[in-house]
Amino acid sequence: MSTNAIEMLQFNCTTCPSECLLTVEVERSPDGAVVEVRSVTGNSCPRGNKFAHQELTCPMRVLTTTVVVSGGDEALLPVRTAEAIPLALHAQAMSLIRGLVVDAPIRMSDVVLPNLLDTGTDLIASMDIGPA
Structure with a gap:
């Protein structure tokens, strides 16, 4: 039996001016780490899906x-x-x-x-x- 938690998150995609509101279902391990991004909805283009995965696994920013x-x-x-x-x-x-x-x-x-x-x-x- 898995002790991982399923969580729903909402955040805006920032890859284009549309700023779609993404709803993301993630599975987290007991230590809080993201195990899997299960689904991404709310994106009006493929960039939103890619952004959600990137943001939850290895967030990137310009310094x-x-x-x-x-x-x-x-x-x-x-x-x-x-x-x-x-x-x-x-x-x-x-x-x-x-x-x-x-x-x-x-x-x-x-x-x-x-x-x-x-x-x-x-x-x-x-x-x-x-x-x-």
């Missing part, structure tokens, strides 16, 4: 923050990951990024840190910063 600039006309450079990375890695990524200092000048989309935490995703500049 945005700032890094210190040396020799620039601004003190801080806004940066972001070029693609979403696992949400579980955000704290570790922030610990690494916190120690970064970039030298000006820097252009938008320049790679500030390649292959962040072996995710295959670069940390890139979100604006231009000229020399002081």
Whole structure:
């Protein structure tokens, strides 16, 4: 006899402007981990199904923050990951990024840190910063 719990969740899909309200049936183990996504309804396109599975098994987010600039006309450079990375890695990524200092000048989309935490995703500049 299974001790897993069946749970119904509702959340919005954020993959497009429609923001469909998804109803998702999941099976959770006694420790709360998702064992299986049993069904997804409410999505008006296939992306909603994919989003629900991703969100419940390995949520991904784009990480945005700032890094210190040396020799620039601004003190801080806004940066972001070029693609979403696992949400579980955000704290570790922030610990690494916190120690970064970039030298000006820097252009938008320049790679500030390649292959962040072996995710295959670069940390890139979100604006231009000229020399002081």
